[in-house]
Amino acid sequence: MSTLVRILRHTFRFPLQSSLSLLMAVACTVLVLVLPGITMQFIDVVIAKKRPDLIFPTAAIGIGAILVRQALFTLRTYFNNSLELKLTHLIRVELYDKLQRLPVKWFDSNSSGEIMSRVADDVPATNRVIIEGVDQAIAALLQFIIVLGYMFWHSWQLTLVTLIPLPFIAVLTTWWSRRSEPMWRESSEATSALNAILHDNLSGIRQIKAYTVEPQALESFDKASRKVGEKHMTVMRGQSLVWPGVSFIAESGIILMVAFGAWFALQGKIQPGVVVSFLVAWGFLFDPISRINTLSQTFTRGAVSAKRVFKIIDTPDEPNLTDGERPTQMRGHVRFENVCFSYSDEAPTIDGLSLEAKPGETIALVGATGAGKSTVLNLLTRFYEPTSGRILVDGVPLDGLSKEWLRDQLGYVTQESFLFNTTLRENLLFAKHDATDEEIWAALEAANAAYFIRASPDGLGTIAGERGSRFSGGEKQRLSIARALLKNPPLLLLDEATSALDNRTERLVQEALENLRSDRTCFVIAHRLSTVQKADRICVLHHGKLIEQGTHAELLALGGSYAKLCEATFANEPRPAA
Numbered sequence: 276m277s278t279l280v281r282i283l284r285h286t287f288r289f290p291l292q293s294s295l296s297l298l299m300a301v302a303c304t305v306l307v308l309v310l311p312g313i314t315m316q317f318i319d320v321v322i323a324k325k326r327p328d329l330i331f332p333t334a335a336i337g338i339g340a341i342l343v344r345q346a347l348f349t350l351r352t353y354f355n356n357s358l359e360l361k362l363t364h365l366i367r368v369e370l371y372d373k374l375q376r377l378p379v380k381w382f383d384s385n386s387s388g389e390i391m392s393r394v395a396d397d398v399p400a401t402n403r404v405i406i407e408g409v410d411q412a413i414a415a416l417l418q419f420i421i422v423l424g425y426m427f428w429h430s431w432q433l434t435l436v437t438l439i440p441l442p443f444i445a446v447l448t449t450w451w452s453r454r455s456e457p458m459w460r461e462s463s464e465a466t467s468a469l470n471a472i473l474h475d476n477l478s479g480i481r482q483i484k485a486y487t488v489e490p491q492a493l494e495s496f497d498k499a500s501r502k503v504g505e506k507h508m509t510v511m512r513g514q515s516l517v518w519p520g521v522s523f524i525a526e527s528g529i530i531l532m533v534a535f536g537a538w539f540a541l542q543g544k545i546q547p548g549v550v551v552s553f554l555v556a557w558g559f560l561f562d563p564i565s566r567i568n569t570l571s572q573t574f575t576r577g578a579v580s581a582k583r584v585f586k587i588i589d590t591p592d593e594p595n596l597t598d599g600e601r602p603t604q605m606r607g608h609v610r611f612e613n614v615c616f617s618y619s620d621e622a623p624t625i626d627g628l629s630l631e632a633k634p635g636e637t638i639a640l641v642g643a644t645g646a647g648k649s650t651v652l653n654l655l656t657r658f659y660e661p662t663s664g665r666i667l668v669d670g671v672p673l674d675g676l677s678k679e680w681l682r683d684q685l686g687y688v689t690q691e692s693f694l695f696n697t698t699l700r701e702n703l704l705f706a707k708h709d710a711t712d713e714e715i716w717a718a719l720e721a722a723n724a725a726y727f728i729r730a731s732p733d734g735l736g737t738i739a740g741e742r743g744s745r746f747s748g749g750e751k752q753r754l755s756i757a758r759a760l761l762k763n764p765p766l767l768l769l770d771e772a773t774s775a776l777d778n779r780t781e782r783l784v785q786e787a788l789e790n791l792r793s794d795r796t797c798f799v800i801a802h803r804l805s806t807v808q809k810a811d812r813i814c815v816l817h818h819g820k821l822i823e824q825g826t827h828a829e830l831l832a833l834g835g836s837y838a839k840l841c842e843a844t845f846a847n848e849p850r851p852a853a
């Protein structure tokens with residue numbers, strides 16, 4: 276109920292549209308009495324009192340009223356659709372805005388496919404509740420009351436007979452509505468799971484093809500799709516029993532009504548025209564009840580969807596996103612003090628890490644896969660928060676700083692250099708929204724990316740393709756470097772590409788990185804000998820612990836883990852001239 280109230284509250288944002296919608300619904304409803312009224316007039320006045328002169332005016336009034344009703348119906352459809360579109364837009368944008376303010380951790384446990392289901396399917400389903408609520412439920416209730424009043428006016432005895440099926444129908448539909456809610460929920464959860472698989476498989480289509488696991492992928496899709504069908508069928512099985520049952524009770528009521536009507540007419544209690552008029556009015560009285568089927572489906576589904584939408588909207592924002600200190604300048608002095616962190620309750624991913632980067636220094640993070648190098652960068656960006664210990668930037672603890680400010684000061688170049696499926700210019704403007712074309716080209720030059728953009732006929736207008744598929748790995752990395760250069764941040768976080776680039780590209784990327792690193796504090800996850808050699812300090816991580824730190828030469832002389840790692844990792848790399 277509270278969900279329903281909450282949904283309806285949204286309509287108050289559009290008072291004009293919702294009142295017009297309601298007004299049209301009422302007007303259309305009142306005019307349903309035209310047909311039974313005119314019918315009764317023909318039988319009891321025109322025929323019974325032999326008044327052929329009234330045939331034409333009565334028919335003309337009837338047709339005129341029906342015309343007005345249909346015209347109002349057109350307006351009602353227009354206002355309803357316009358309200359629905361506005362509401363969908365409102366809730367969709369509210370939901371998206373919330374999604375952007377949720378912590379990265381939330382996205383670890385909610386797949387993109389599921390989230391897309393929330394936005395694409397649940398938002399419209401939520402709004403159907405409002406639209407059907409205003410357009411159908413209120414109008415249906417009103418129609419029921421008006422027709423009932425009309426019937427009581429002409430014969431209260433026959434009206435009572437007409438109402439006999441009603442309590443049975445009410446009990447049956449209420450029971451079914453309660454019973455079907457969990458079924459609808461399971462059905463829509465199955466749809467979300469299917470969407471999640473589809474989204475995952477399409478994103479990973481290259482991997483699926485490369486590993487020729489199409490049959491397995493198809494099987495998991497087939498299983499999920501089958502489940503959607505099965506869950507939907509469970510609801511439909513129930514519906515197929517309940518609704519014919521409702522119709523049976525309702526239609527038996529007609530026979531009962533006509534039988535009693537005939538009896539009352541024979542006794543002279545009512546005119547025959549009243550019985551015929553009741554027969555016509557019966558359709559309008561039970562029409563709202565027959566609509567309960569679709570209405571209750573829409574309501575139950577909508578309530579399930581709305582609960583999920585509101586669950587996201589009610590999730591607390593990422594803390595400290597906008598509030599917190601915003602120093603005028605960042606010098607780039609970073610200190611980790613005994614930082615511990617774990618993604619779950621299991622073993623710590625980062626275990627008592629203490630390290631320092633003075634302004635302008637380059638810190639290379641090395642270690643086996645899974646040692647925790649990316650996690651160190653994730654903590655610096657505050658995508659995740661340490662479980663204990665603290666990180667300071669220019670002497671200020673990170674948790675006192677606004678995350679927006681902090682991220683504004685960071686350049687983050689990841690291995691998976693992400694490009695949005697839009698023009699290169701827009702991709703680069705992400706870093707600096709007011710950058711001129713000259714600045715963009717200067718950044719591209721410094722990132723060794725200008726020459727291949729110039730070669731492209733559309734230049735900066737080239738569309739990057741989904742996830743930047745139009746460009747090679749080395750090109751994407753240099754574009755991502757250009758983006759960071761354009762931003763010109765005091766603190767740089769770099770994840771070097773592990774994939775082997777050809778010698779020329781490798782050299783171009785390295786040069787670009789050199790240009791990027793100059794004069795700023797830089798944390799780099801190093802996979803190249805040249806990077807570690809140039810770093811001011813190398814930090815060797817092992818299972819989240821800092822086990823060695825020093826310069827390349829110092830650590831080699833130490834002959835410990837780094838020396839072994841160096842041997843294993845960089846053995847095949849050409850050593851740059853000293």
Ligand code: ADP
Nearest residue numbers: 383618624642643644645646647648649650651
């Ligand atoms: P590295 O960068 O050194 O390869 P990571 O920092 O990526 O290592 O990962 C460290 C550990 O944390 C790994 O065991 C990895 O499986 C785990 N991990 C990384 N990201 C997440 C995450 N989002 N949720 C849970 N565990 C994660």
